[in-house]
Amino acid sequence: MKVLVERLNNNSTFEKIIGWTKLAGAVGIFQLMIQAISFACGIFVIRLLPTQEYALYTLANTTLGAMTILADGGIAAGVMAQGGQVWQDREQFGKVLATGLNLRKKFAAISLVIFLPGLLYLLHYHGASWATAALISVSIVPAFFTALSGTLFSIVPRLAQHIVPLQKVELGASVGRLVLLGLSIFAFPVAFIALLAAGLPQFWSNFQLKNISKAFVDDKQKPDAEIRVQIFAMVKRLLPESIYYCISGQLTIWIISILGSTAAVAQVGALGRVSILFILISTITSSLVVPRFARLPNDANTLLKRFLQIQLGLTGAYILIVGACWLFSSQILLVLGDKYTGLSKELVLLLIGSTISSMAGNSFYLSNNRGWVINPAIPIIVSIVSICLGVYFLKVSSLEGVLIFNIFIAIPQLIVHFTYAVIRARSVK
Structure with a gap:
């Protein structure tokens, strides 16, 4: 046992794991x-x-x-x-x-x-x-x-x-x-x-x-x-995409504020408070993961491996959060107050949309902090097309409809930014 402990203490990988932990x-x-x-x-x-x-x-x-x-x-x-x-x-x-x-x-x-x-x-x-x-x-x-x-x-x-x-x-x-x-x-x-x-x-x-x-x-x-x-x-x-996301990033609120009722605006805002759990993960990622990813050497294998590891770990964490909120949705809504009870389905829909948007955002920020900037025309065109299709096929004037719409437009963004990050990581020389 003593020999094993000494070997572990002299193992640089083990020391890194302990330090990270x-x-x-x-x-x-x-x-x-x-x-x-x-x-x-x-x-x-x-x-x-x-x-x-x-x-x-x-x-x-x-x-x-x-x-x-x-x-x-x-x-x-x-x-x-x-x-x-x-x-x-x-x-x-x-x-x-x-x-x-x-x-x-x-x-x-x-x-x-x-x-x-x-x-x-x-x-x-x-x-x-x-x-x-x-x-x-x-x-x-x-x-x-x-x-x-x-x-x-x-x-x-x-x-x-x-x-x-x-x-x-x-x-x-x-x-x-x-x-x-x-x-x-x-x-x-x-x-x-x-x-x-x-x-x-x-x-x-x-x-x-x-x-x-x-x-x-x-x-x-x-x-x-x-x-x-x-x-x-x-x-x-980045500015064209930033300008675009000023409008589309909170499209759920903008649409419901124009087409829906004042009460629906308050309901979306209240349910959005639960997504603070995603902020916890995002903050840890931006504090520990993103800076270290930005400092990695220009080695294609290392960058691709680390990027996929980050995304896999975050996906698991997000799935656990959504599952826990689904199981305890009644208790969570009780905390928000009597004005927001009965919105269990809407809560889960909002969290699914937040999960997909967070994954897309993680790919986007990891890329940007390496200096990999996608041509803004690509995500903007993809998003405009998905928004037009969503508005045409979904009932966006209702709370449930606008939350499904939020999921619908987030999926193409995840595909675009994840794919771009993988391509840039693999092409590093």
Whole structure:
């Protein structure tokens, strides 16, 4: 036995497995706490906001997500790809980060101008006064700007695999949201207060992330013209798809908000809270897996093997989540509140659609962070065709119909991005 233990201790593969297990365990524990707190925040909002206010809250959150996608436009992927090459050089890494932040400010201004007028109209269309619609629209601006900077600052500790301090900051921000919601939403159960309470703790989070990043980047560096060209080359390839996904990424909400009722908007938003379980897996993947995949050497066999292993592991995890939610759907809906009981079938349909979309997104982000950018015309054309067919053949004005539609349009995207990643991995020289 003693000899066996010594051999295991001297085995580099065994040491890597132990190291990965410890790191994944630490991240998993932090993420469980973070997502549990986020879920609690979501339940507070669902149960305490009236249906009308929660529908407005859902529309604002959906718009915030679309604004963030457009304001990024592929910048984060460019920073990750460029940073993955120079992450051990503080000066060069500082230039990459400074360049990314500079580009983000310009894209953010454009995104605000495009989306805020549309949000105002949708909110008024669903019963909000113009004054209320203006308050809700303004309330998402702090969360919008802080989320953009926070995403880029978090790339630094991810690439350096300085994960535990990053998780502590995210946990602190989650606790801050819970405290602010607890202090505000009981007294003022309105959408714009809930949105402000959710966004303000990100200011503290960004300050902490910037301090963590200083250990790995030189924050005195200025934007670099050459790096801007390299990042912008990725942006030009990714921006058309980003613009498209600003619209199609939350197509379920957009369609039900136009063709369905205000109650249906609230139901989709409430059921979507359960998909926080997928966020847990996605966060662990983006913290541990994606940066390591970005740092792998250009070896076709290694890249293909690792990509398939990642996708297989994620598929198993998603299947377990959907199965567990199907078995305990009545109990889950009871947590959401009496307004959402009886939606067991709709819950499972939403989770299946989230699974397929998450798998497609994983293929997409793994590719982008290696600098493999698909011609945007391919996924956009495929998606437009599937959307047209879905709208024609499915009853998208009902809640069940729009959730089936979501599954229908997600499958072609998974096929496209998975196939492209496999082809690029195999062609690496």
